[in-house]
Amino acid sequence: MKKAYIASIVLAALIVPGSDSGLSNKKPTGKDALQTVKTSEYREIAGRIQTGEILFDIFKKYELDTNELFKMREASADLHRLRDVSPNRPYKIILNDQEQIKSFTYWINGDTVLSIMNTDEGFYAEKTVVQYKKRIEYIGGVIKDNLVSSIGNGNGGLRLALQLSDVFAWDIDFTTDIRNNDIYRIAVEGLYLDGKFKKYGDIVAAEFINSGQPFRAYRYEINGKADFYNEEGKSVRKAFLKAPLSFRWISSSFSRGRKHPILKIYRPHQGLDYAAPTGAPVSAAGDGKVVFAAKNGQYGKLVIVKHRNGYKTYYGHLSRFAKGIRTGRHIEQGQIIGYVGSTGLASGPHLHYEMRINDKPVNPISIKIPRGNPVPEIMMADFIRLRNEVNTRFASNRFESFALARSSTLLNSKSTKAYRSQP
Ligand SMILES: [Zn+2]
Numbered sequence: 001m002k003k004a005y006i007a008s009i010v011l012a013a014l015i016v017p018g019s020d021s022g023l024s025n026k027k028p029t030g031k032d033a034l035q036t037v038k039t040s041e042y043r044e045i046a047g048r049i050q051t052g053e054i055l056f057d058i059f060k061k062y063e064l065d066t067n068e069l070f071k072m073r074e075a076s077a078d079l080h081r082l083r084d085v086s087p088n089r090p091y092k093i094i095l096n097d098q099e100q101i102k103s104f105t106y107w108i109n110g111d112t113v114l115s116i117m118n119t120d121e122g123f124y125a126e127k128t129v130v131q132y133k134k135r136i137e138y139i140g141g142v143i144k145d146n147l148v149s150s151i152g153n154g155n156g157g158l159r160l161a162l163q164l165s166d167v168f169a170w171d172i173d174f175t176t177d178i179r180n181n182d183i184y185r186i187a188v189e190g191l192y193l194d195g196k197f198k199k200y201g202d203i204v205a206a207e208f209i210n211s212g213q214p215f216r217a218y219r220y221e222i223n224g225k226a227d228f229y230n231e232e233g234k235s236v237r238k239a240f241l242k243a244p245l246s247f248r249w250i251s252s253s254f255s256r257g258r259k260h261p262i263l264k265i266y267r268p269h270q271g272l273d274y275a276a277p278t279g280a281p282v283s284a285a286g287d288g289k290v291v292f293a294a295k296n297g298q299y300g301k302l303v304i305v306k307h308r309n310g311y312k313t314y315y316g317h318l319s320r321f322a323k324g325i326r327t328g329r330h331i332e333q334g335q336i337i338g339y340v341g342s343t344g345l346a347s348g349p350h351l352h353y354e355m356r357i358n359d360k361p362v363n364p365i366s367i368k369i370p371r372g373n374p375v376p377e378i379m380m381a382d383f384i385r386l387r388n389e390v391n392t393r394f395a396s397n398r399f400e401s402f403a404l405a406r407s408s409t410l411l412n413s414k415s416t417k418a419y420r421s422q423p
Pocket residue numbers: 269271272273351352353421422423
């Protein structure tokens with residue numbers, strides 16, 4: 001009997017009013033997002049934790065027995081400290097007709113629920129991870145303006161766009177390479193609860209046709225570690241990212257109501273100049289060691305990173321260095337090393353990016369860059385089977401405006417502005 005009781009409580013926990021991933025069909029109402037339901041058997045208090053609020057405040061507010069709160073704390077001590085409740089997280093308290101706690105549920109995060117039940121043997125706590133139903137969604141479209149606006153900002157679109165930009169971060173610079181009428185196709189896990197779409201999970205495969213050149217990536221697990229491989233089973237990872245300015249960071253910081261900044265790239269000299277807003281984070285293109293982080297004449301505030309095989313990358317005109325960036329420091333690919341600025345000889349905020357091999361400048365865009373490990377030969381047949389499956393699905397799904405791909409236009413083609421900068 002007890003087992004069945006717990007099961008039903010867990011089910012009830014799954015319909016706690018809306019968490020930020022929208023896990024509910026009930027909407028909290030009123031300014032403090034609170035609702036109470038009274039039936040003959042029980043009373044329900046449900047809402048979201050307010051800023052600065054602790055459970056004790058809630059118990060006081062509803063004149064509940066704080067002794068019970070103490071027992072609940074003890075019951076859940078090993079699973080989750082009840083003192084640690086975060087603002088905006090939904091909770092639900094069910095009381096019996098004697099105003100005693102029957103159950104308490106709290107969303108620790110978007111996917112994990114803490115349930116505390118008052119059983120015959122006292123309070124009993126458990127943590128449940130929400131079991132979403134997964135369904136592979138096929139999403140595709142044509143680029144208009146930028147990736148985020150094309151996929152759509154709402155309903156998980158931003159997150160999906162950022163995931164896509166991560167998958168292709170070694171091949172496509174989503175801040176400057178994207179052209180109107182580029183095509184994207186994504187196979188992604190759709191996560192459902194009670195038959196309703198909640199959010200996107202992992203990308204399973206993706207294709208991006210950039211100026212007519214297709215890039216494809218397939219998620220594949222090797223020794224329990226999932227990663228992306230191209231059609232030939234080669235790793236999409238390379239020693240250097242395509243660009244030192246992260247589309248993810250720029251999109252995330254400019255997505256809330258502000259116009260998406262259009263970045264431009266110039267090549268007035270050896271190296272590349274990225275026009276970008278002051279303060280945009282600059283990422284190290286590859287793993288390495290900082291060998292210089294100081295002011296240096298026309299470069300202004302400059303970071304030089306030394307990589308394997310004689311490679312060095314230069315990041316100039318920074319407004320400031322990231323915390324902890326100093327000579328001798330080891331850094332990882334994608335790690336933020338500084339912020340865009342206009343120090344040194346620069347007529348406007350931009351990043352000067354340069355790559356050298358054995359101190360000889362090279363064009364980071366056109367040189368061939370070493371890749372990560374491919375799919376092992378022994379797993380190749382399996383990989384190809386999976387790849388073909390995805391390709392068939394991609395081919396059978398209709399996406400808009402294929403013909404347009406041939407007439408792709410340069411987004412910023414009208415721009416003739418160039419930055420004057422020596423380094
Ligand atoms: Zn420059």
